[in-house]
Amino acid sequence: MSAILISVLVLGALGLVFGILLMFANKVFEMPANPTRDAVRNALPGANCGGCGFAGCDALAEAIAAGKAPISACPVGGAAVANEIATILGLEDMPDRVRNVATVVCQGSSDRCLNKFDYHGIQDCVAATMINDGNRSCKYACLGLGTCVRACKFDAIHINEKTGIAEVDPEKCTSCGACVRACPKNVLSLQPETVPVRLLCRAAEEGHLVSDNCKIGCVGCGICKDACKFDAITMVNNLPVIDLSKCVGCMMCAESCPNGSMWGDFENRLIAEIDRDLCIGCTICKRNCKFDAISGVLKQVHEVNEACTGCGMCAQKCPKKAITMHVREHARDANAKVGTAPVQPAVPKE
Amino acid sequence: MSNIMLIVIGSVLVNNYVMSQFLGICPFLGVSKKVETAVGMGMAVTFVMGLAALFTYFIQAYVLVPLKLEYMQTIAFILVIAVLVQIVEIALKKISPALYQALGVYLPLITTNCAVLGMALLNAREGYNLVESVVNGVASALGFTLSIVLFASIRERLASSNMPKWMDGFPGALITAGLMALAFQGFSGLI
Numbered sequence: 416m417s418a419i420l421i422s423v424l425v426l427g428a429l430g431l432v433f434g435i436l437l438m439f440a441n442k443v444f445e446m447p448a449n450p451t452r453d454a455v456r457n458a459l460p461g462a463n464c465g466g467c468g469f470a471g472c473d474a475l476a477e478a479i480a481a482g483k484a485p486i487s488a489c490p491v492g493g494a495a496v497a498n499e500i501a502t503i504l505g506l507e508d509m510p511d512r513v514r515n516v517a518t519v520v521c522q523g524s525s526d527r528c529l530n531k532f533d534y535h536g537i538q539d540c541v542a543a544t545m546i547n548d549g550n551r552s553c554k555y556a557c558l559g560l561g562t563c564v565r566a567c568k569f570d571a572i573h574i575n576e577k578t579g580i581a582e583v584d585p586e587k588c589t590s591c592g593a594c595v596r597a598c599p600k601n602v603l604s605l606q607p608e609t610v611p612v613r614l615l616c617r618a619a620e621e622g623h624l625v626s627d628n629c630k631i632g633c634v635g636c637g638i639c640k641d642a643c644k645f646d647a648i649t650m651v652n653n654l655p656v657i658d659l660s661k662c663v664g665c666m667m668c669a670e671s672c673p674n675g676s677m678w679g680d681f682e683n684r685l686i687a688e689i690d691r692d693l694c695i696g697c698t699i700c701k702r703n704c705k706f707d708a709i710s711g712v713l714k715q716v717h718e719v720n721e722a723c724t725g726c727g728m729c730a731q732k733c734p735k736k737a738i739t740m741h742v743r744e745h746a747r748d749a750n751a752k753v754g755t756a757p758v759q760p761a762v763p764k765e
Numbered sequence: 766m767s768n769i770m771l772i773v774i775g776s777v778l779v780n781n782y783v784m785s786q787f788l789g790i791c792p793f794l795g796v797s798k799k800v801e802t803a804v805g806m807g808m809a810v811t812f813v814m815g816l817a818a819l820f821t822y823f824i825q826a827y828v829l830v831p832l833k834l835e836y837m838q839t840i841a842f843i844l845v846i847a848v849l850v851q852i853v854e855i856a857l858k859k860i861s862p863a864l865y866q867a868l869g870v871y872l873p874l875i876t877t878n879c880a881v882l883g884m885a886l887l888n889a890r891e892g893y894n895l896v897e898s899v900v901n902g903v904a905s906a907l908g909f910t911l912s913i914v915l916f917a918s919i920r921e922r923l924a925s926s927n928m929p930k931w932m933d934g935f936p937g938a939l940i941t942a943g944l945m946a947l948a949f950q951g952f953s954g955l956i
Contacts (some may be wrong), residue, residue, distance in 0.1 A: 425828065428843060433848040438853045444859035462869075471870055630925050 418734035451503065452480040458499040460491050479504075490589040492716040515590040515605040517563075517572070517583045522615045523556040524578030524678065527705035528629040544599040555617040557581055557602045567596035611664035612657060616676040622625075626674070633676035639668035644705045654727035654745070665706075670747070683727030686743035691716050693737030700738060721748040769900055771956060772893075776904035779956050782880045783912040784949035789880030793913050794938060796871055798924075803917035806871045807910025812848055813875050814884055818902025820845050821885040822895050835889075842885045850876045880909055890916060916945060 424752070456476035463471040467488045474711035478484035479500060486504065487497040494514075534543055534550035538682060540562040548554045557580040563572045564581070572594055573589035574580070583594075583606055595603045606613065618625045623630040635653030647661035648668060653667065655677070669679025689700070696714040706724050709718030719729075724747060730738040780872050782788045829835050832899045849897075854872050857865040865872070876882060884905050888898045919941050928937055 421832060422834055425832060425834055425838060426837060426844070429824075429828070429844055433844060437848060437851055437855075440855045442853045 425644055452476050454503045455479050458492075458496055458503060459489055460496065462491060464491060472520065490591060493589065502546055514608045516585045516588040516608045516703045517590065517592075517594050517603050517673065518606040518615075519557060519581045519583060519602060519611065520604055520615055520617050521555065521557040521580055521602045522631045523553055523629045524575075524580055526578075527631045528553050528556050541599045549600070551616055553625070555600065555602070555619070556629065558562045558600060562597050562599065563594035563603055566593045567592065581677075607659070610659065611662065611666050611683075612677055612679045613762055614655055614657065614676065616654070619654060621653045631675050633672075634674060636673065638671050638673060642667040642671035661698060663726045663728065665724035667724055670724075670749075681746070682742075684743050684747065685727065685740040686721075686723045686747075687719045687725070687727070687729050687738050687740055689717055689719055690737045690739065693735045695737075697734065699732050699734060703728050703732045721745075723747070769897065772901050773904040774783060775956055777908040777911060778900055778903075778949070781908040781912055781949050781952075782883065782905050783909055783955070784946045786883065787946075788883040789878050789909055792871065792874060792878055793909075793916065794935075794942070796874075797913050797917040797920055797938075800914060800917045800921060802871070802927040803913045804910070807906070807913055809872055810875055810878065810880065811906035813846070813853060813897060814881050814906035814909075815851055816853070817842075817846050817885055818883050818888060818898045819895075820849060822893075822898040824903065825889050828894075833915055838886060838912045839882070839888055842882055846881050846885070847876050878921060880905070912945065912949075919945075 423608045453476075456473060459472040459476055461472050467475045467484070467490060469475040469484070469488075471687075475484060475488060479486055479488065486500040486506070487494075488652060489496050492499075513520075529552040530550050531547065531552050532550050534546070536542055536543075536546065538560050540549070540558045543549045543558050543560055547578050549556075549558045551558060559574050559579040559580075559581060561574050564574060568591070569587050569589055571584045571589070572581055574585070575582045581594075581603070583603075590605055595605060602617065614633065616625075616631070617627075618629070618632045621635045622635075625634045633654055635650065637650050637655070640648040640650055644665070644667070645661050645663055647658045647663075648655045649658070650656070657668070664685070666679040666681065666684055669677040669681070687749045689709075696711065696716060698713055698717070700713065701709040701711060701717055704723075705726070706722050707726065708721075708723035709717050709719055709729060725741050725743065727742060730740050776782070780786055783790065783793050792806055792810070797803050824841055824845055825835075829841060834841075850873060854865070854920060857872070868880070884902055888901055891897075891901075893901055916938075920938055923937055923941065932940075
């Protein structure tokens with residue numbers, strides 16, 4: 416009994432002495448407090464994963480507080496943490512930045528793209544690629560054997576059971592690029608999360624060489640290039656390349672694509688609306704509309720019809736800022752005729 | 766004097782903590798990707814092990830032995846090492862922020878480095894006096910530094926060489942470590 420007591424007492428005493436020692440050491444070597452850094456440190460996840468490139472969350476907090484790292488530097492915390500840090504640092508909100516997400520550049524689901532042969536080997540895209548470039552008829556197609564799924568540390572990619580190709584959950588994607596490096600077919604690429612249009616095909620062949628294999632593949636016809644009135648599309652290797660700095664989001668390329676390989680964000684398509692009180696009937700918007708979607712005569716309120724593609728050129732040019740863009744409620748009608756609304760005289764506001 | 770020399774050669778080469786006693790493998794594998802950090806880790810370990818040898822000697826000689834509590838060695842030594850590392854960390858932060866930055870996360874990691882505890886326990890088992898304990902502490906830490914720096918140099922070369930995919934990274938490093946341990950066996954006849 417006494418042996419137990421003595422050992423407990425001795426160790427307890429040792430612990431107490433060491434504790435007091437540590438306390439004194441802390442007092443003697445006290446660091447000047449940095450409340451900003453500590454607050455930022457508390458906002459960070461604290462996993463010390465090193466994903467930001469700094470040696471742990473402490474180092475990142477130090478860098479963010481000193482302004483050496485962007486507030487969105489933590490890839491794990493994402494927008495939520497960035498906004499929290501923005502509040503701490505007294506910034507209004509997270510500055511706009513283009514968030515990239517991994518994008519599957521292939522729509523060749525099993526009902527659209529055929530198979531060359533049945534593959535029963537190792538269930539891995541790298542292994543499958545070694546056998547005659549994989550079992551899909553199109554050599555650019557997603558094989559759907561899940562190499563990217565296993566490469567993703569954030570559970571953001573899954574193989575869709577129905578279509579048999581990979582699908583990215585943009586919410587979970589941290590754009591770390593692990594899947595892009597893992598994919599032997601280069602089907603995945605990092606692309607801005609919100610773009611109006613996106614080419615979802617990598618087939619660099621032309622015409623029936625593509626369409627024989629896949630119903631939704633890009634045949635390189637160039638219709639989208641002609642449909643683009645803003646010269647944002649050039650054809651490279653039988654594929655349209657979209658210059659996002661020129662793209663205004665009219666989505667005419669996606670609308671005109673005969674095969675559907677050009678994806679358009681039609682749910683968020685815009686339409687122009689003219690404020691009747693502000694319009695002075697100057698016809699500048701009408702002259703700048705490349706789609707004949709604005710009608711009206713001088714000194715009368717102009718009218719936007721359903722042919723509007725939402726390119727926003729009119730809103731840019733309107734001297735009275737009378738035009739606003741908002742998400743349209745029903746699909747665009749290319750043949751919409753003007754003059755459905757009664758013409759009202761414009762009221763000059765001078 | 767010859768006793769001291771024997772301890773030094775024994776700890777650095779013959780009974781190298783990493784290569785023949787297999788202590789401190791965690792930092793040996795974890796912090797050996799770059800020579801620079803390996804040197805930093807070696808320095809930090811040397812510093813802590815020298816101090817730990819000193820303090821654990823006092824704890825052993827003046828607390829545990831008189832009270833016949835030698836069976837509490839492990840717990841008491843872990844306590845000493847943990848506190849020591851903490852104090853060193855706090856002090857370094859204030860005195861030399863540059864060194865603190867350089868050592869970074871490795872400093873607190875030394876708390877869990879079994880080479881430090883192993884050294885303290887071996888000192889007690891061998892019955893070294895104060896001078897011998899400290900010399901053994903520093904010498905075995907230098908042995909640790911020697912092997913981790915050598916290993917890091919080899920890994921740097923391996924990283925730029927054309928390894929088969931399945932050997933790249935840890936598999937190759939582990940085989941390298943095994944070959945190095947074999948090489949160190951060559952010192953076994955020295956004493």
